[in-house]
Every structure is written in C-alpha cells, then in structure tokens.
Amino acid sequence: MANLVYLLALSFFLASSVSGAEQKIVEHNMLMDHGDGHLMDMEGGMVMGQNKDKLPGGCDKISEDAQITVKAGHKYARKFPGTMFAFDQQEWRVKPCTRLTVHFINEDNVRHQWMMHGLPKYIYDKGMFHLEVTGPAKISGTLILPKEDKTYLVHCDIAQHMEKGMKGQLIVGNGSGTFPSIPGLTDLAIPDDYGQAQPAATAPVDTQPADSFLTGSLIIGLVLGIFGAPFVIRIARERFKGMTFNDFLAYVSGLFTELVNAIMKFFTWLYQLVTSRNRYLPKK
Amino acid sequence: MQKHSLVVFFGSASLLLSAGVGAINTPPASAKVELGEAEPFCNSGAPPEWRKSQVLEGVAIQESRVCDPDNPADIAAFVKGTNNISMQTLMDTKLASDALSKTNDMDGDGDPDHIIIKLEVMEINGHSPDFPGVVPTFDIAPGVQPGFWVFTPKTRDMSTTSFASAVANPLLRLPAPVIRVEQGDVVWIVVENTHYFPHSIHLHGVDHPFMDHGGEGNDGVGQTSQMDIMPGQSKTYVIRPRQPGTMYYHCHVQPHTHIPMGLAGMFIVEENRPNNWVQTFNVGAGQVRHPSVAVKEKYSQEYDLHYQSIDKELHKLIQSANDPRLIAKAMNQEYDITDAKDDYFVLNGRSFPYTLRESLIVVEPNEKVKLRILNGHTENLALHTHGHKATETHYDGIEQNPSAQITRDVYSLAPAQRLDLELNTANDGLHSYGAGLWMFHDHVEKAFTTDGMGEGGSISLIAYKEYVEENGTPKSHGMDLKPYFTKKYWERKLPVWQDWADDWGSLGQPAAPTTNPSASGNAGSAQASSGSWGKLFTGFLLGMAGYFLYLNRERMKAISGQLASQWKARK
Numbered sequence: 070m071a072n073l074v075y076l077l078a079l080s081f082f083l084a085s086s087v088s089g090a091e092q093k094i095v096e097h098n099m100l101m102d103h104g105d106g107h108l109m110d111m112e113g114g115m116v117m118g119q120n121k122d123k124l125p126g127g128c129d130k131i132s133e134d135a136q137i138t139v140k141a142g143h144k145y146a147r148k149f150p151g152t153m154f155a156f157d158q159q160e161w162r163v164k165p166c167t168r169l170t171v172h173f174i175n176e177d178n179v180r181h182q183w184m185m186h187g188l189p190k191y192i193y194d195k196g197m198f199h200l201e202v203t204g205p206a207k208i209s210g211t212l213i214l215p216k217e218d219k220t221y222l223v224h225c226d227i228a229q230h231m232e233k234g235m236k237g238q239l240i241v242g243n244g245s246g247t248f249p250s251i252p253g254l255t256d257l258a259i260p261d262d263y264g265q266a267q268p269a270a271t272a273p274v275d276t277q278p279a280d281s282f283l284t285g286s287l288i289i290g291l292v293l294g295i296f297g298a299p300f301v302i303r304i305a306r307e308r309f310k311g312m313t314f315n316d317f318l319a320y321v322s323g324l325f326t327e328l329v330n331a332i333m334k335f336f337t338w339l340y341q342l343v344t345s346r347n348r349y350l351p352k353k
Numbered sequence: 354m355q356k357h358s359l360v361v362f363f364g365s366a367s368l369l370l371s372a373g374v375g376a377i378n379t380p381p382a383s384a385k386v387e388l389g390e391a392e393p394f395c396n397s398g399a400p401p402e403w404r405k406s407q408v409l410e411g412v413a414i415q416e417s418r419v420c421d422p423d424n425p426a427d428i429a430a431f432v433k434g435t436n437n438i439s440m441q442t443l444m445d446t447k448l449a450s451d452a453l454s455k456t457n458d459m460d461g462d463g464d465p466d467h468i469i470i471k472l473e474v475m476e477i478n479g480h481s482p483d484f485p486g487v488v489p490t491f492d493i494a495p496g497v498q499p500g501f502w503v504f505t506p507k508t509r510d511m512s513t514t515s516f517a518s519a520v521a522n523p524l525l526r527l528p529a530p531v532i533r534v535e536q537g538d539v540v541w542i543v544v545e546n547t548h549y550f551p552h553s554i555h556l557h558g559v560d561h562p563f564m565d566h567g568g569e570g571n572d573g574v575g576q577t578s579q580m581d582i583m584p585g586q587s588k589t590y591v592i593r594p595r596q597p598g599t600m601y602y603h604c605h606v607q608p609h610t611h612i613p614m615g616l617a618g619m620f621i622v623e624e625n626r627p628n629n630w631v632q633t634f635n636v637g638a639g640q641v642r643h644p645s646v647a648v649k650e651k652y653s654q655e656y657d658l659h660y661q662s663i664d665k666e667l668h669k670l671i672q673s674a675n676d677p678r679l680i681a682k683a684m685n686q687e688y689d690i691t692d693a694k695d696d697y698f699v700l701n702g703r704s705f706p707y708t709l710r711e712s713l714i715v716v717e718p719n720e721k722v723k724l725r726i727l728n729g730h731t732e733n734l735a736l737h738t739h740g741h742k743a744t745e746t747h748y749d750g751i752e753q754n755p756s757a758q759i760t761r762d763v764y765s766l767a768p769a770q771r772l773d774l775e776l777n778t779a780n781d782g783l784h785s786y787g788a789g790l791w792m793f794h795d796h797v798e799k800a801f802t803t804d805g806m807g808e809g810g811s812i813s814l815i816a817y818k819e820y821v822e823e824n825g826t827p828k829s830h831g832m833d834l835k836p837y838f839t840k841k842y843w844e845r846k847l848p849v850w851q852d853w854a855d856d857w858g859s860l861g862q863p864a865a866p867t868t869n870p871s872a873s874g875n876a877g878s879a880q881a882s883s884g885s886w887g888k889l890f891t892g893f894l895l896g897m898a899g900y901f902l903y904l905n906r907e908r909m910k911a912i913s914g915q916l917a918s919q920w921k922a923r924k
Binding site for chain 2: 101103109110111112113115117142143150151152153154177178179180184186195196197199201203226227228229230232233249250257258259260261262263285286287288289290291292293294295296297298299
C-alpha cells in the first residue's frame with residue numbers, strides 16, 4: 070500500500086515536471102483575500118498593496134484605466150551583458166491618478182517579484198505594491214497611482230536579483246528623475262572594473278613605493294660621475310683632438326645613423342621570424 | 354674577551370655622553386584609546402515570550418533561554434508544514450506558503466510521510482552597484498561581513514527586514530538550515546536556484562538512489578549524475594532514506610569554493626517512531642526546540658553544532674564586482690584554494706561574542722543532552738569542552754557499539770565528518786565538574802580568533818541555567834565583555850589590556866611620538882627618475898655637474914661675488 074502511494078506520488082511529480090518543461094504558464098487567479106490589499110494562495114502566489122477603489126489624496130477621480138503586462142526571467146537578461154535576470158521592459162509611463170493593472174508573467178522556475186516602493190503609506194502598507202509568483206506562472210494586481218509626478222523604483226527584491234538586472238522604473242506624469250543601474254537605461258552607480266586592453270593588463274605593475282631621493286644606485290651614480298668624469302673628458306679630448314666642431318657633428322651623426330640601421334635590421338629580423346612560419350604551413 | 358668588554362664599556366659610555374645631561378629620553382606615556390560605541394549584549398529585539406516553553410499549532414516547543422531565540426511560529430511551521438498551520442501563524446513567519454508541505458501518512462502511524470521541502474539559494478553580504486555597502490547584511494561579529502551563499506527555506510516578500518534596512522531577514526543566514534526528516538519518509542527536495550550561478554545538492558551520507566524513478570540524476574554531481582541547476586531553474590531530488598543518522602548536504606558545483614562559500618548544511622534522518630512530527634528545518638542550527646520522539650527517549654535536549662571556516666579573500670570576491678562573469682572568473686580561474694588560509698571561524702554562522710547570543714548550550718544538572726556536530730571546516734576540528742567529558746555515540750551517523758564508546762574531552766573530526774555526543778551534566782567529577790559557565794571551542798588555536806584577533810572564532814558556552822539571566826545574558830564573573838561588542842576591537846584598534854592592570858594604563862598603548870623625524874623633506878625632488886637605472890643616471894649627471902663646478906670653482910666664486918654685490922647695490 071505504502072509503495073503504491075509512493076509510486077502515485079512519483080508519477081504526479083513526473084507529470085508536473087513534464088508540464089514545467091513545456092513552459093505552460095499557470096494562472097494564479099484563486100487568491101485568498103487577507104485584507105489590507107493582501108492576497109495569497111498556497112502555491113506561493115502573492116499580491117500586496119492591491120487597491121482598486123481608494124483614491125490617493127489630490128485625485129478627484131481615476132484619470133484612466135491602464136493595463137501593462139510584464140514578463141520576467143533569465144532569458145530577458147540576454148540583451149544586457151553583465152546581468153542574469155531581467156524584466157522584458159525597464160520603464161513604464163502612466164498619467165497621474167491612473168488605475169493600473171499589472172499582469173506579471175514569470176517565465177523562470179523560481180520566484181520573481183514586481184515590487185514597487187515609495188507609495189503613500191496611508192493607503193499602501195509599507196508604501197509597497199507587490200506581485201510575487203513562482204514560475205512559470207502569471208499573477209495580476211491593481212493599484213491607483215497618486216497625483217504627484219514621481220519616478221517609482223520597481224524591482225525584484227530576492228537577494229541579488231535587482232543587482233543582477235531585474236530593475237526598472239515606473240514614471241507617473243513627468244517623473245522625478247531616474248534610478249541608477251537600470252539595464253539599458255542608466256549606468257551603474259558603482260561601475261565594474263573590466264581592466265585595461267589585454268596586453269596592458271598582463272604588464273607587470275611597478276608596486277615599489279616612492280622612496281627617498283638618496284638611494285644606493287643614485288650614490289653609485291654620483292661617485293661614478295665625480296670620479297669618472299675626468300677620465301671621460303680625457304678620453305674624449307684624445308679622440309677628438311684637432312677636430313673642428315663640424316667634424317665632430319659629422320662623426321656623431323654617423324654614429325647615430327649606424328645605430329638606426331642596426332635597430333631597423335633587428336626589427337626586420339623579428340618580423341621575419343614571426344611571419345616565416347607561414348612558409349611551412351600547407352597551403353589550402 | 355677583556356678587550357671586547359672594554360670596547361662595549363667605552364661605546365656605551367660615549368652613547369650616554371652624546372645623549373646630553375639634561376635630556377633623558379623618557380618613553381611616551383600611555384594614551385587611552387576610547388572604546389567608542391559598543392552594542393548591548395542583547396539587541397535581538399526578540400519578544401520575551403519567544404524564549405518560553407509553549408505549545409503552538411499543537412506543537413510542543415521547548416524553552417530557549419538565549420538572547421536571540423528562534424521564532425516559535427517558524428518552529429510550528431517547520432514541524433507541521435506550511436500547509437497544516439493557520440494563516441496567522443504563516444503570516445508570523447517569512448516563509449513562502451509552499452515552502453514545506455507535509456502530507457500522506459503512508460504507514461498509518463500518525464505522522465506525515467510525504468515531505469516536500471523547497472529550498473532557494475541566497476547571497477548574503479553581496480555586492481550592490483548602487484551604494485558602497487553590502488546587502489542583505491549578516492554580521493558574524495561586529496562589523497565583520499564576509500559574503501556568503503546559503504540554501505534557505507523558500508521565503509516570501511523582501512530579503513531584508515524592511516525597505517529602509519539592509520539587514521537580512523532572519524531566515525537568510527549562515528549556516529544553510531539543518532534539514533530533518535524521518536527514516537522511511539518520501540522526501541522531495543526542490544532546489545529553486547534563485548542565484549546567479551549554477552548550483553546543486555549532493556546528499557552526503559544520506560541514503561539516496563543514484564537515479565530517480567524518472568531517470569534523472571539524483572546525486573547532485575555534474576560530472577557523473579545530472580547537469581547543474583542553472584540560474585532561474587529548479588530541480589527535485591527524490592529520496593527515501595532507510596538509515597537514520599547525522600548526515601550532510603552541500604552543493605557539488607565547483608565544491609572547493611561553493612562549500613566554503615556556505616552552501617552546506619546538516620541533514621539528519623531521525624529514527625522512525627509513531628506520531629513522530631520532526632522539525633524539518635533548524636534555521637541557524639543550534640537548539641532543536643522540538644526534538645524527535647526517538648531523541649526524547651534518551652535525551653532532554655538536542656543541539657546541532659555546525660562549524661565553518663572562512664577565507665576572507667574568497668568571501669570578498671563576490672563583493673568586488675557586479676558582473677557575474679567577472680565574479681565567475683575571479684572564483685573559478687583566479688582564486689587558488691591551495692594558497693588559501695582561513696581567517697574566520699564560526700559556530701552556527703557566528704563568531705564570539707555573537708555566538709553567546711544564540712549558541713549557548715543551556716543545561717541543568719543531571720541532564721543528558723544530545724549534541725550533533727558537523728566539521729564544515731577546510732581543516733581538522735578538535736572540539737574541547739571545558740568542565741565536561743562527553744561520550745562519542747555516533748560517527749558519521751552510525752552508532753558505535755555502546756560498550757566500545759569513548760568518553761573524552763577533545764573530540765576530533767576531519768572535514769565533513771559528523772559526530773554525535775552525549776553530554777551528561779551529572780556532577781561526578783568525570784562527566785561534569787558542576788554548574789558554571791563552561792566554554793566549548795575548537796582547540797586548534799587559530800579557530801578561537803577572528804582574523805587573528807582573540808578571543809573570537811567559534812567559542813561558545815555550556816551555560817548552567819543558574820548562570821543565565823532570563824533574557825539569555827550569561828552571568829559571567831570575569832572581564833567586561835563590552836570591547837568585544839565594538840567594531841574597533843575587531844579592527845585591531847583597541848589595546849586588549851589597556852584598562853586592566855591599573856588606572857594609568859601600564860598595559861595600554863604608548864602615545865604616538867610628537868615630533869616627526871624628517872624623511873618627508875627629501876621626497877619631493879625625486880619625481881622624475883624611476884627605477885634604479887634612472888637613479889644611477891641622475892647620480893652620474895649630478896656627479897659630472899659637481900666635477901665641473903669643482904673645475905670652475907674660481908669662476909663660480911667670481912660670478913657669485915658679482916651677483917651678491919649687485920644685489921647689495923640694488924638694496
């Protein structure tokens with residue numbers, strides 16, 4: 070008997086996992102109302118801050134009824150390098166006093182949220198409107214937006230989901246600025262360091278601290294300078310004895326030309342060394 | 354020899370002379386370092402009734418006399434399942450409504466046998482691209498916030514305690530929760546990977562089939578069993594453990610970093626008994642407030658002790674960038690665990706003094722207490738109990754022949770090993786030396802420090818009830834513990850003994866010298882040259898210049914004389 074139930078349980082599990090693979094979106098529309106705009110079911114679906122009829126201060130009437138559909142999941146991060154989760158849109162605009170219904174479709178197999186902050190607390194508990202569901206599933210909720218021009222933060226508050234891309238903003242009227250780090254819209258407030266171009270990144274960094282002027286090598290140089298200078302001068306005098314200034318210039322420029330030639334030769338040799346490999350490769 | 358001592362004598366005499374007569378070099382006086390802000394011993398804000406022994410949703414919950422006790426609503430949900438409790442109790446927790454379901458009494462013995470456990474993967478003390486701090490925060494000691502990854506029971510709503518706060522909600526913490534099931538239960542462990550990296554679960558020591566009935570891998574090992582669980586995906590592991598014991602579970606993706614990062618917890622299979630509702634989760638480990646029927650047959654209390662060690666360099670990586678690709682590169686290709694050293698040591702996710710807020714073992718005389726210990730360190734653990742010799746009853750979950758069981762005071766565990774201890778508080782000079790506040794700690798010396806600052810690490814106490822206040826504060830008789838509750842202490846800024854010996858601070862910190870010896874004067878001129886060859890060349894040029902000056906010294910003298918007279922004339 071026990072085994073039979075076990076097998077039944079397993080087959081149920083298999084059935085449910087197969088349907089999960091097909092990405093069938095489950096509708097969470099049998100929510101239980103717990104008051105204060107808090108609705109919930111036993112499969113992890115949740116709406117907080119639902120408000121279909123309480124007008125915020127300054128709104129004489131509902132200006133319009135609007136609906137948006139928001140999709141969420143890993144696949145929407147594809148457009149934004151450096152993210153892992155995202156909404157399919159990052160910005161929504163509505164008129165003041167709009168009654169907005171949000172249809173939130175989570176296409177991942179984990180929880181995601183469409184959480185809005187900064188609403189007036191006399192209507193919305195903790196100033197929040199919040200949709201949460203474990204995908205693949207859909208959940209819907211309604212709220213009435215206040216009269217003031219304001220930009221509201223919208224995000225998924227699961228640890229690191231906002232940071233890794235699941236972030237947007239809802240602009241009422243003309244809004245009140247923007248939030249940072251919204252994929253495709255605004256820059257990260259604290260940008261990541263991707264380093265230099267490749268060769269520079271591998272170059273050794275001189276980490277020697279700036280030390281005092283008098284180092285050992287400077288002192289050696291000083292000694293060489295003081296005691297070596299007389300010899301250098303003597304040798305130079307012997308070498309250039311009797312030369313005019315023009316002769317001296319000619320001699321120096323001759324030396325310089327030789328040096329340039331030598332360098333050119335070295336680079337030609339290097340180039341050939343690198344390119345010569347082609348000669349040994351079979352031609353296609 | 355004599356000659357030598359003469360030299361020393363004259364040398365020191367001349368030194369004395371050179372110091373001058375009036376100027377004795379007195380060492381600086383002690384400068385008192387202010388303590389600054391210290392947290393109170395207990396600031397958990399837990400309602401006092403949470404500590405009391407009580408019955409909630411028909412679940413008997415034992416007293417927990419510590420500063421930061423588990424929420425009784427959580428315990429009720431963990432025992433009955435989120436599907437068998439009232440909405441009010443569920444609302445008093447932070448659990449998702451489908452976090453834990455218990456159904457189906459298959460053998461008809463009065464307890465559910467089909468258990469569905471849902472786990473999520475959470476990052477705590479993680480990076481934010483929006484502000485310089487970390488989120489959601491979990492301090493292992495004052496101001497110490499290494500980044501962690503943990504399995505958590507499936508939660509709902511915000512990951513912080515409120516929108517204005519960055520503090521993690523209490524279910525998001527180190528260590529990953531202890532999971533308890535009953536022998537013979539059909540258990541589905543559903544891992545919903547909410548994290549941005551691949552993860553898995555390997556059930557170390559727990560009886561599980563290699564493949565499940567659906568032909569999917571069940572061992573959590575990517576290389577042999579089943580592809581890792583990708584971000585946003587979920588996977589169900591199906592088990593029906595036939596043997597009881599203290600076991601282990603951990604992520605098996607890049608396990609050399611994922612286990613130390615925190616993806617590891619205790620997994621306990623309780624012996625099958627009638628009407629045995631076990632406490633499926635023990636979040637934060639520590640006291641089991643609803644022990645199983647089999648445990649209660651022999652013991653009055655039960656504690657889970659999970660030891661972990663932390664290399665601060667590893668745990669900083671996730672805080673150093675936002676882009677998952679950069680973090681992956683830093684962890685998988687750059688971090689080298691063979692060059693690593695551990696810096697922090699935690700018991701049930703905290704270091705001393707925070708261990709005293711939640712990991713006291715509160716006992717009374719003549720009790721038998723079951724301790725289940727997991728060594729989650731990267732190295733050996735040598736647990737020592739002051740004032741007690743406990744008996745080793747089970748190794749890696751297997752009972753030792755009772756007549757061959759060993760009673761001792763240092764218990765040795767290799768990494769990943771588990772040990773069950775029977776702590777007997779009978780004051781017989783062997784099992785216990787009597788009532789008191791007795792430390793227990795890993796006796797590997799570095800493990801009672803926090804990044805080398807003592808006393809920290811995984812120290813906690815076996816505290817006899819008469820030595821513990823109602824709110825869980827131990828009535829200690831030694832030094833003031835306040836410095837341990839400051840960030841300054843762990844930043845190494847407080848001299849440990851400064852107020853102890855006397856009121857003038859003979860073991861304090863010497864005041865900093867008032868005059869600054871030069872050294873800064875020279876620095877400015879040497880900007881141009883870099884490297885020692887540059888210096889050599891500069892020196893050479895200076896030397897040449899000096900030589901020419903010397904050669905033409907007469908002319909220079911004349912020029913300078915002329916300049917001086919001109920200047921005078923102008924004046």
